Amino acid sequence: MNVSGWMIEEFFRNTFATGFKVKAHLHSEKSTFQQIDVFDTEAVGRLLLLDGKTMVSDKDEFVYHEVVSHIPYMVSRSCKKVLIIGGGDGGVVREFVKHTDIERIDLVEIDERVIEVSKIYFPDCTSGLSDPRVRVLPEDGFAFIKRAKAEYDIIVVDSTDPVDFASGLFTDEFYSDVYAALTEDGIMMNQTENPFLDEFGVKNIYGNMRKVFPIVQSFTAPMLIYPGVFWTFGFSSKKYRPTDLNPAKLGRMNSLERSLKWYNTKWHQGAFALSNFHKHMIGQE
Numbered sequence: 001m002n003v004s005g006w007m008i009e010e011f012f013r014n015t016f017a018t019g020f021k022v023k024a025h026l027h028s029e030k031s032t033f034q035q036i037d038v039f040d041t042e043a044v045g046r047l048l049l050l051d052g053k054t055m056v057s058d059k060d061e062f063v064y065h066e067v068v069s070h071i072p073y074m075v076s077r078s079c080k081k082v083l084i085i086g087g088g089d090g091g092v093v094r095e096f097v098k099h100t101d102i103e104r105i106d107l108v109e110i111d112e113r114v115i116e117v118s119k120i121y122f123p124d125c126t127s128g129l130s131d132p133r134v135r136v137l138p139e140d141g142f143a144f145i146k147r148a149k150a151e152y153d154i155i156v157v158d159s160t161d162p163v164d165f166a167s168g169l170f171t172d173e174f175y176s177d178v179y180a181a182l183t184e185d186g187i188m189m190n191q192t193e194n195p196f197l198d199e200f201g202v203k204n205i206y207g208n209m210r211k212v213f214p215i216v217q218s219f220t221a222p223m224l225i226y227p228g229v230f231w232t233f234g235f236s237s238k239k240y241r242p243t244d245l246n247p248a249k250l251g252r253m254n255s256l257e258r259s260l261k262w263y264n265t266k267w268h269q270g271a272f273a274l275s276n277f278h279k280h281m282i283g284q285e
């Protein structure tokens, strides 16, 4: 919705909105899968929207991309292969390529046009895609995951909201396939929406993850451009708890941390101390 120079995104059955003062509408196209727009805005710089929903902005992209990558990396014992489902803006890949012990990073993005548009307007996010360890696979993640067995140490589901072709990525069937695709101590990370605005959706997502994974925990990180800013993420694991950091990785992370904008290991451990509200929403004792 546009109101004289503002891009207004409505949510929650159109009862709640976020607005961005627009400087320029840089890009607009309808791909095979979705409407892709890029705006230049006063407050958050460049802003990517898919089907009218905010995805990535210059201002806050580092928060999302750093937390979904460095948290599972620091918990994993051996991390050789990583899978990212969705994530066509490239930001999560950019963070994983910082870890030299990772041998392969597969990015399974359904819409190649998101990748191409991001290369033009978000070159910093896509900078990791040229790393020789990265394979970009244009495919539906829901179908791809069924063929992978005990292969990945970490799987990040960096998808759009649970509607249309992304809705399958929030089901217990998908989480069972992710479980099978993970190695014996594998970890899944995903974005799990805002419980203030979508209590039913959040409870459903965590209920589905709990049907499959023995360890399911959650944390929040502020996402300025997402509805309500209070954004939750899921950590689902076969063996290790999210605060059980791998001591062998602490030294190297200590030096990497200085170049990161959000993540550090102290924040990581504190992030899993949840409010009563958050615990109630995800069904945690």
Ligand code: SAM
Residues within 6 Å of the ligand: 050, 054, 055, 056, 064, 085, 086, 087, 088, 089, 108, 109, 110, 111, 114, 139, 140, 141, 142, 158, 159, 160, 161, 165, 166, 169, 191
């Ligand atoms: N961090 C962002 C957020 O939560 O708003 C998501 C960014 S990323 C651009 C989301 C990507 O997931 C989109 O490019 C979309 O095309 C992709 N996607 C959605 N459903 C998918 C599926 N079933 N398989 C693979 N990619 C999918």
